[in-house]
Amino acid sequence: MSATTVLDWGLGLAQGMLVLAMALAAWRMLRGPRAQDRILGLDTLYLNGMLAIVVHGMRTGSGLYFEAALILGMIGFTATVALAKFLMQGEVIQ
């Protein structure tokens, strides 16, 4: 198997696994039962989405997807933090 084939199949598989992880996270998100479970699901969705982006960048051999992943990794938590804080304090900003 050539390097290309290995990378193609291997990274494709990895990306598929991450998308599957996203699906599982989404399942929890939709299933609940409590709001905290859903937020946790969304957080996991973001995480695996971010990892999927990294793998996609590897598949295409391009560095152009890095910023999207970095943004998700660095400030993606803002959304889930806001949700969690809303749950905790009933208000996002006091």
Add this chain to the structure above:
Amino acid sequence: MSGADLPAWAAWLVVALAIAGAGVSLTGALGLVRLRTFYERVHAPTLGATLGMALILTSSMVLLSLLEGRLVLRDALIGVFLTITTPVTLLLLARAAAQRDRHEGNPGAPPEI
């Protein structure tokens, strides 16, 4: 698809790291489904946020370094920032859950400290 001029071992290494990372992450997501209580489930995503993430980012850095012929480390930034931001969500979430459970008098509610 890139990597035509990559040595096979490198390709295998990259793929192994990536699949391992994805596997860890998938396991974490699976935990989200399989574990029974919220306080158990909340541990699960950390798998992806720590080891899974580290493996995948390493894989990416290896691949890009080989492709570009220089040390590419910038993916590490994702790891650093992800590591320091993940706890924020999780601990707020745990705090919120604890508070709700105590307020509602649920059986699994955390004790007073």
Add this chain to the structure above:
Amino acid sequence: MSRILRPFLPYPLLSVGLAVTWLLLNAPLSPGSAVLALLVGLTVPAVMRALRPPAVRVRAPSTLARLLVVVLYDMVRSNIDVGRIILGLRRGTRRTGFVAIPLDLREPFGLAVLSIILTATPGTLWVRYDSGTGRLLLHVLDYTDGDEWVRRVKDRYERPLMQIFARGDSA
């Protein structure tokens, strides 16, 4: 830190961190990006001066390095442990529960790092901290009776952290 440099470099570690981040973002290294990194390191901390967070001083670099290794090791190990639990590979009964840990560490920055460490090692979760009593409520996935968890947290993480982020000169 020299008094002359202080107005320009209120947070030297931060400046270094920012410069390094910039260089990593704009790799490969070029004269242009180096100049910009320098500029960024010098100017961006100014926004922090506005926020006036308590200064953080890092001591005992060797302890820091040791802690890093310990945490990395714990992280990998607990990843494997928790993975096994999730995949149902672990036999025997497993209990989960809350552990209250009395902390001596009061430095917010240190506490933050501790919380990051505890979160980064799957199986432990920071649930609640009471600043009045210094008690931390931890949720552990694999609960064992006794002080095992208390000792583990205090010995492996809290003590080095207290060495690194010693209280004192908050500027």
Add this chain to the structure above:
Amino acid sequence: MEIVLSLGIGVFAASGIWLMLRPRTFQVVLGISLLSYAVNLFIFAMGRLTVGAPPVLGAAAEVVSVDDPVPQALVLTALVIGFALTALFLVVLLAARGVTGSDHVDGREPHQAEPHPGNPHP
């Protein structure tokens, strides 16, 4: 891929439209969000689908076959405008809720009589 994306657009649009037709303002604002996603993806789809060829030229600026940049630019503009208007709608719905006490899109519960002289039909 085309069939997946178009079905996805369809589901987003249908969910969004369904929500926009609901009586509660918050439903409507979420509907606007979803419908905006659908429309943005639709605009994007007008440039046909390309995997792994962003319209960013390499270091040598050599022209290769890349995705159509025009719809992307249009989506970016639409995205920003959509964001602004969603935010505005949100604030107006809050203001309406504040002054009317109701979160119904008509500013009053359906059983309430019309207080405004302009409308003879409660």
Add this chain to the structure above:
Amino acid sequence: MPPQLLLATAALLPFLGSAAVICLPGHARNAAALLAGLVMVAALGCIGLLYPAVAGANTVAWSLDWLPTLGVQIVLRLDGLSWLFAVLVLGIGALVVLYARYYMAAEDPVPRLFCYLLAFVGAMLGIVLSGNLIQLVVFWELTSIVSFLLIGYWSDNASARDGARMALTITAAGGLCLFVGMVLIGHIVGSYDLSVVLASGDAIRSSPLYLPALVLVLAGALTKSAQFPFHIWLPRAMAAPTPISAYLHSATMVKAGIFLMIRFWPVLAGTESWYWIVGTAGMVTMLVGAWSAIFQHDLKGLLAYSTISHLGLITLLLGLDSPLAVVAAIFHTVNHATFKASLFMAAGIIDHETGTRDMRRLSGLWRAMPYTATLAMVAAAAMAGVPLLNGFLSKEMFLAEAVDNAGDHWLNLALPVLATLASAFTMLYSVRFIRQTFFGAAPHDLPHAPHEPVRWMRIPIEFLVFVCIAIGLVPNLTIGPLLAEAVRAVLGPRTPDYDLAIWHGFNAPLALSVVALLGGVALYVVFGRRINSNPRGGPWLMDRLDGGRLFERAMTGLVTGARALEGHLGSERLQVQLRILFLTVLLAAVLAGVARGLDLFAPGNSTDFDPAFALMWVVGAACAVGAAERAKYHRLSATIFVGGAGLVSCLTFLWLSAPDLAVTQILVEIVTTVLLLLGLRWLPKRDAAIPAPAAEVVRARRRRIVDLCIAGFAGLGLAGLAYAVMTRPAVDGIARWFVEEAYPRAGGRNVVNVLLVDFRAFDTLGEICVLGIVGLTVFALLRRFRPASDSLGRPRQQVSHDAYDAARADRSPGETAADALLVPRVVMTWLFPFIVLLALHLFLRGHDLPGGGFAGGIALTIAFMLQYMAQGAEWVEARLRIQPIAWIGIGLLVAVLAGAGSWLFGRPFLTAYFAYWEPPLLGKVPVASALLFDLGIMVLVVGASALMLVALAHQSLRRTRSAEAEAERVAEGETA
């Protein structure tokens, strides 16, 4: 003065006078009357001087271009007919001015009355002098409007307002019809010029559009001249001051309709349709008017219905296809104007001096005002057609025409009978008028003690009565030549031979006349008492049939109907509107597609299927459907799901080669989620457990099914369109050029960014304006925001935190909340500079790589947002001075200046400039004005989004301040 100039002067003088008189002070009665009188006399003088110019079937014309592309000129055209009418208008106008001076009360703002009056004269002259069909319409409507103002002169009086409105509604509606009719005539003839039209009678009558044109023109004429059933406005118009009634509603304005029919008689008459419409209208009006006049108790009411009747008579004459009838019509028009105007004035004097116009209260005024009584009696006799007075002459001609035209049809046979009957009625109400008012016992219980009016007030009547007598006695010496000119102007070669003599021998008309006179007297003798005691003055047989009231009912019905229809054809409810919107777009798209045979699934290109992508979209679809399902009762969940859908959308962009979109999408997604959460706090609790009424449940279910169908089909439609386009081969459009030229011409490698800041920077400029505007609007709106009372309290969670702190001795208030945020605060604070760095990075690399000013700006906003979330608004604002509005201003200015800089080099706005600068050490550094533009974008984005965020975040603070007590009360309730 040349004739054209005289003509123009006469036409213009009244308008100038009108404008001048309104400038007088409010109670300048004498000055106003003098000015108005002078204007009338001067204009009359001009017209009078023009008599030689029009004598002998000549015309004088003066024209001015107005709307040349439409063939509309202002043409003043004076011939015999218009000369006669102009003299009538100005002559009686001058008398009315004199009369009004003494009639109007000292408190009345008389200049306004004279202003309207002069404007009316101008408009009326405009009609009679009009040489262009459209010009005629213009002045026609002008008379309606001025008449409206005159009737409503005493606007405090409800019947004046109603009368004015009814008159305007009917006459203006007729005018609209006339307008269309004139356009049709113009279409047939090919010109709006009156002379051309008058020469095209055959073309008009033979045109297929003749009937519609005729009907429309007659609609104008018959409404204006108060013909049945449009006559109802005229009695109501009597709410106007009496001089106005005398002038407009008997002598002039109502004659505009007559004038129109006379003017167009040569081209429109002579057909069956004309005969039936005009003849029938005239006949019915004559009878109904006379019959109604009999029963009126109000003097002005009697005169009003009498006017209607006489207008009917003239109309009937015009309806008969006989040139001689036209002569009679013109003659009677003049006669009616003189005797009716004088009668109105007399009635006005009676009203003025006694305080009432009710004939049941009046009697024996002969004794108190013999002079006025004599004048009124002569005028009434003229109205009744008593020999030796002008009314007799024209009535004789009328009866002669009635006899001559008696044909084989039953209606034709009935003509002489009905004409005689109407004449008898006229005699009856004339007799009743004289008998009731001037004879009988001395009046008692009148508001004022009657006496003769001031001398000047009688002069106009004296003059008019003199004219009546003069014409009656020596018609050939007085009216003869003038009438001949008028008739010749209308009929031209068809002018018949006629004789205006008093005595034509014993003939049928004379016999009928005698029958009518004696019959009228007899009828009065028989029925007089019963008529006088008839309550409310409703005519027998038609007592219940009050046209005016029916009209008002119809109008009310129109409005009520319109209101119902407005509700049925439209809706103010947003849901209904949106439903219609989506349905319509669905329908429009389907129709357009079907019309061209659109095949959505034509075989075409496709990209390799990737199961991971499909699975990702399963997640996306589930999120979207989940959001739709949960949004009502579980808003937080729905918000979370929308976040998931947004993420899938972002990943899709990435997967399909749009990193810029992915970056922007995810940033916007984050900010939107936070904004939604900020808003969520102020929404009411919604509980699924509260049951709805059963009927409501059924309706709601039906609505949901409909909505589901709409949403489903719309979604399918959009999906189908997307699929169809995606599978078709790419079009050879403008895209390739951008990819090829982005680097060589604009110096950027990220084509999308180059499009945004260079090729299509104008879009971006607009886009940031939107953002700025929205930011400001949000700010303005929230400045006055008042939360609903049930959202005022602190959230439950905070209340329980506080309660916890309060219950424990070792804890200070707020400590629990602070502890919960201890670690997040540290992380978020120290992350701040790094996010600023990220923002800077995104901004600087935008031109070559994914990123750009917008992404940088939003990232910076998120950095601020995190601080607000971690530390609260007060803490942040004590440290960071953000002035978002100024940032918006700076952003706009920077962007505009970056664009306008190119003006200095003579290039169009937004022409980008770029170059490579090679400083030592650093290598090639691109310098591009586009970067400056992008900077403007970033600054504005930060300003606008921070403004929204801050404005929303501050609501909590405001709530805390304004409702402290409320919150405490709630807190106590919670803990208790």
Add this chain to the structure above:
Amino acid sequence: MSPTALSAPAVSAWDDHLVVLPVVLPIAVAGVMFLLDERRRRLKAALSLATVLALLAIALVLVGRVDAGAQVYRLGNWAAPYGIVLVVDRLSALMLVLAGVLGLCALVFSFARWGQAGPRFHGLFLLLLMGVNGAFLTGDLFNLFVFFEVMLAASYGLVLHGSGEVRIRAGLGYIAVNLVASLFFLVGVSLIYGTMGTLNMADLARRLATPASGEQALFEVGCAVLGLAFLIKCSAWPLGFWLPTTYAAASAPAAAVLAILSKVGIYVVVRLSLLLFGAGSSAGFGQTWILAAGLATMAYGTVGILAARDLTRAAGYAVMISSGTLLATLGTGSGGALAGALYYLFGSTLAAGALFLLAEILQRGRDPARADQPVFADEYRDPFDDAGATEVGRALPAAVALLGIGVLLCTLMLAGIPPLAGFVGKLAMFTGLAAGPITAPAWWLIAALTLSSFGTLMPLVRLGIRNLWVPSDDPPPVLRSTEFAALAGLLAVCLALALWGGPALAYADATVRWLEQPQDYVRAVLGAAQEGVRP
């Protein structure tokens, strides 16, 4: 430094930049205003007055320069169809003048009260004008979307200006409906791009001139969706129920200037119909539907104005009628009538704007409950029952007299009663429809025009009487000098339009003739060389 771009020929004269100023100037001034403190009202008022005057002056200069056809301004010096171009031709210049006049008068009116009622009024106002101007000028479909959004965003701000429950409730619906319209717009434009590969209007026309391609059906679906978006904006039935409520709720100067918003939709429909569907492979597309929509809008507007309980709602429906009139005229396909309709559009928009201003003066401080009193039923009186009637004239305060004149003139304008421009416009439409054999649509339109005239006259007279003649205990309305100036300005233009109807109609005629020759527009925008040749 060596400039490498800028190879295209430069703009020759400085005054060529005039074309872009109607957009750039308001942005710049708004930017400056946002830097000024909110309390510096006088300075802000002076700035915006100067700007709006400048805009009007520029518009008038541009009118003077469009004789030769179209003047094209290439933004960023990029040639069409790649770059965005601004195109001034007779139609856009006319609309710019309309926006300038209405904007100026509304602004002057706002000096009395509304300019101070909420923050940042002037900035929003200028940006609204900028959006309107941009929409009139642009030659690019997506850029049109952007300007629509600018205009709408500013209009949202102005509708909500001054807050209050009625405004906020109306604003909510207004925003929701227009958001949907914007989404339709996007779908339509992108479908057109996806099938034709271009966004430039002239380029689109050029591509359509070639025989139909397989994408024709998709393209026409896109046009249908896009057209619907415009019909929503010009409040065609059944898409325009938002208009009367929104305009009635908005503050007077906002409502007055909003009167032009619906005309932007009309403008685009006219522009695109004649440019794209006048000839070529999609000739006549949608014409019947436009006629139907126009007639339905006129009918619904007439019903609405008959039902109106106050002047502001009546004015809103008058705006609808005027939109419907233009749509229906366009739908008949008669060029002469269209010229008349353009002329009518100009006048009726100004009159509707004036009516909004008048309504505000008359209705402020009045008891709103009175608005609901019956119309005719209980007003019946015996015409000769003069018992208790006061036959004494009331000396009118100058304000009331002037307002009365204003209401009268507006009524005449909107109802198309002589001698004002409304009448001339209707005459021109009638004459145009009656040029040559009169078709069935022409008959329909003639009937609709006549009925809508009557339907407008009656309620406006009724409302005018109620507001001006019926004695009331309320204090008489106060008319401030700036308010008077604004009203006088609007009505004076209406009068002037009638007096100089000849030249005005000639301009409108020339405009329609120009629009009916789209190849000239295409040539002006794309250049002669590109005509018929793919790049």
